[in-house]
Amino acid sequence: MSRDSFAARARRNASFAVGAALVAMLILATALSLVWTPYPPGAIDVPHKLLEPSFAHWLGTDSLGRDIVSQLLAGARVSILVGVIAVGIGLIFGVALGLAAASAKGIAEDIIMRLCDFTFAFPALLLAIMFTAVLGAGIVNAILAIGIFNVPVFAKVTRALGNNVLARDYAMAARAAGKGPIAIAFEHVLPNVAPALIVQATIQFAIAILAEAALSYLGLGAQPPQASWGRMLSDAQQLMFLAPRLAVFPGLAVVLAVLGLNLLGDGLRDLLDPRLRARR
Amino acid sequence: MGLYLLQRFVLLLATLVFASIVVFGVLEILPGNAAQVMLGASATPETVAALAHKLGLDQGFLVRYLAWIGGAAHGDFGLSYAYDSPIGALIAQRLAVSAPLALIAMLITTIVALTAGVFASQRRGKSGDVAVMAASQIGLAVPNFWFAILLVLVFAVHWHIAPSGGFPGWEAGLRPALGALILPALALGLVQAAILTRVTRSALLEVLNEDFIRTARAKGLSARATLWRHALPNALTPILTIMGLQFANLIAGAIIVESVFTLPGIGRLIFQSIANRDLLVVEDCVMLLAAIVIGVNFLVDIACAAIDPRLRRRVS
Numbered sequence: 001m002s003r004d005s006f007a008a009r010a011r012r013n014a015s016f017a018v019g020a021a022l023v024a025m026l027i028l029a030t031a032l033s034l035v036w037t038p039y040p041p042g043a044i045d046v047p048h049k050l051l052e053p054s055f056a057h058w059l060g061t062d063s064l065g066r067d068i069v070s071q072l073l074a075g076a077r078v079s080i081l082v083g084v085i086a087v088g089i090g091l092i093f094g095v096a097l098g099l100a101a102a103s104a105k106g107i108a109e110d111i112i113m114r115l116c117d118f119t120f121a122f123p124a125l126l127l128a129i130m131f132t133a134v135l136g137a138g139i140v141n142a143i144l145a146i147g148i149f150n151v152p153v154f155a156k157v158t159r160a161l162g163n164n165v166l167a168r169d170y171a172m173a174a175r176a177a178g179k180g181p182i183a184i185a186f187e188h189v190l191p192n193v194a195p196a197l198i199v200q201a202t203i204q205f206a207i208a209i210l211a212e213a214a215l216s217y218l219g220l221g222a223q224p225p226q227a228s229w230g231r232m233l234s235d236a237q238q239l240m241f242l243a244p245r246l247a248v249f250p251g252l253a254v255v256l257a258v259l260g261l262n263l264l265g266d267g268l269r270d271l272l273d274p275r276l277r278a279r280r
Numbered sequence: 281m282g283l284y285l286l287q288r289f290v291l292l293l294a295t296l297v298f299a300s301i302v303v304f305g306v307l308e309i310l311p312g313n314a315a316q317v318m319l320g321a322s323a324t325p326e327t328v329a330a331l332a333h334k335l336g337l338d339q340g341f342l343v344r345y346l347a348w349i350g351g352a353a354h355g356d357f358g359l360s361y362a363y364d365s366p367i368g369a370l371i372a373q374r375l376a377v378s379a380p381l382a383l384i385a386m387l388i389t390t391i392v393a394l395t396a397g398v399f400a401s402q403r404r405g406k407s408g409d410v411a412v413m414a415a416s417q418i419g420l421a422v423p424n425f426w427f428a429i430l431l432v433l434v435f436a437v438h439w440h441i442a443p444s445g446g447f448p449g450w451e452a453g454l455r456p457a458l459g460a461l462i463l464p465a466l467a468l469g470l471v472q473a474a475i476l477t478r479v480t481r482s483a484l485l486e487v488l489n490e491d492f493i494r495t496a497r498a499k500g501l502s503a504r505a506t507l508w509r510h511a512l513p514n515a516l517t518p519i520l521t522i523m524g525l526q527f528a529n530l531i532a533g534a535i536i537v538e539s540v541f542t543l544p545g546i547g548r549l550i551f552q553s554i555a556n557r558d559l560l561v562v563e564d565c566v567m568l569l570a571a572i573v574i575g576v577n578f579l580v581d582i583a584c585a586a587i588d589p590r591l592r593r594r595v596s
Binding site for chain 1: 295298299302303306417418420421422423425426428430432433437444498525528529531532533535536539540550551554559562566569570
């Protein structure tokens with residue numbers, strides 16, 4: 001096997017390169033939206049409604065005269081926010097549960113894993129819809145609902161790989177040296193499962209963006225005047241015969257963001273998992 | 281096989297019970313009383329108490345839970361507060377739209393994914409494979425409701441060859457009814473096919489590396505016969521498993537796509553009920569969909585065990 005540096009291999013990995021570029025665009029758009037948008041994203045300007053794309057409004061305006069580019073930029077902010085928090089919830093609780101399951105073994109492991117299996121066989125978006133319906137529509141509840149379903153995903157990955165690590169000689173040596181299960185979990189298991197967790201986090205980030213768009217489209221996520229790609233699509237649907245282009249741009253934004261994260265995840269998996277690399 | 285079936289069946293029942301507790305429990309975590317939520321903030325305490333009594337909400341958690349499950353077990357799903365009619369009949373009416381939609385979508389997914397997956401696996405690394413993989417990568421990123429909107433833009437707004445939404449009812453005849461379902465089913469099915477295509481391809485590639493494939497080819501079997509007789513049956517277990525898991529996504533997707541096309545299915549019923557604060561209907565619908573998904577996954581497990589005897593011995 002070649003002993004190239006990570007950076008050299010990363011440059012040759014097409015998935016990683018394209019994915020990283022798209023994700024960088026998403027992050028830049030978000031950062032830009034925090035300091036500058038062509039117009040205030042929520043600014044209603046009815047006399048200038050439904051304008052065609054022009055120099056003043058690069059992608060035109062919607063039915064209330066709001067600038068599309070400004071809304072798309074502000075929508076990126078919501079997507080990133082949802083992704084970061086929902087994946088964060090999944091990582092914190094999922095990794096803790098997975099480590100606990102792998103360290104505890106026996107009945108505790110069985111119970112935790114059965115609970116995880118159960119959530120896999122359950123339409124997650126359906127429960128998210130029910131949560132937001134019961135707790136009230138809004139971006140915070142949408143993030144919570146999406147985040148909860150990330151927990152079993154990370155728990156499963158952590159536990160499966162954690163069990164592998166715990167069966168290794170160095171983990172047994174640590175145990176023989178008198179290290180407790182918590183110390184072993186943090187010193188040996190966590191560093192070894194981290195690459196897989198990073199890959200999974202990228203993919204869950206993409207799923208979170210899709211879920212937020214769906215919930216917001218249904219009116220259960222971001223509320224007006226908050227700009228969100230899903231909400232822009234539900235607004236655009238009312239005007240499909242009048243201004244079909246309005247339904248195109250927010251969808252493209254979702255696709256590019258999700259595609260970027262998925263490709264980045266694929267690329268990272270190739271780069272971070274030496275076993276996969278050897279098989280190629 | 282007998283022991284395996286029994287074990288799976290017990291697991292099925294346990295999962296159903298757990299699901300019902302989760303679904304029922306969500307109502308319990310409501311901030312405040314469910315009757316208050318249904319009636320809104322302006323309701324007087326007397327009307328809230330009367331509705332709570334009518335719906336049986338003044339009884340304890342366990343009593344209500346058992347009454348709910350007991351009723352559902354023999355077809356009594358309770359009364360809708362907004363429609364003031366039996367929920368069972370409401371759901372049956374809506375299922376007549378949602379069930380065909382889901383089935384047609386699953387059919388589209390299966391046909392497209394198996395064809396594309398087999399095609400790609402036979403041309404590994406060549407342009408056909410690359411094209412299928414690129415298309416499926418994009419399919420993974422497309423939200424099904426946006427794809428639905430694009431289909432409407434193209435086929436209804438631009439070409440006028442399909443309705444942009446609504447459902448004429450089965451009594452209007454098979455053609456108009458199916459015509460109203462075809463775009464929604466395409467939106468659901470094609471997007472879902474992306475994942476299954478990738479699974480089919482990788483499952484086949486894995487099997488095609490096995491020794492028995494080489495043996496089959498060495499004894500003079502044609503590539504086509506090897507594919508059908510040896511490769512596909514052995515690749516079927518992962519494909520079926522993913523199909524089962526995808527069914528959950530399909531059901532959730534159907535809710536959203538019904539919304540795009542204003543189809544009077546279960547999804548619409550759920551949303552109308554959310555808007556009407558008709559929480560018992562929401563609860564029943566979600567439980568029904570969950571039960572269908574859990575049941576389908578049970579059948580998939582059984583089918584996989586029937587195909588692959590090794591799975592039966594993997595007693596957990």
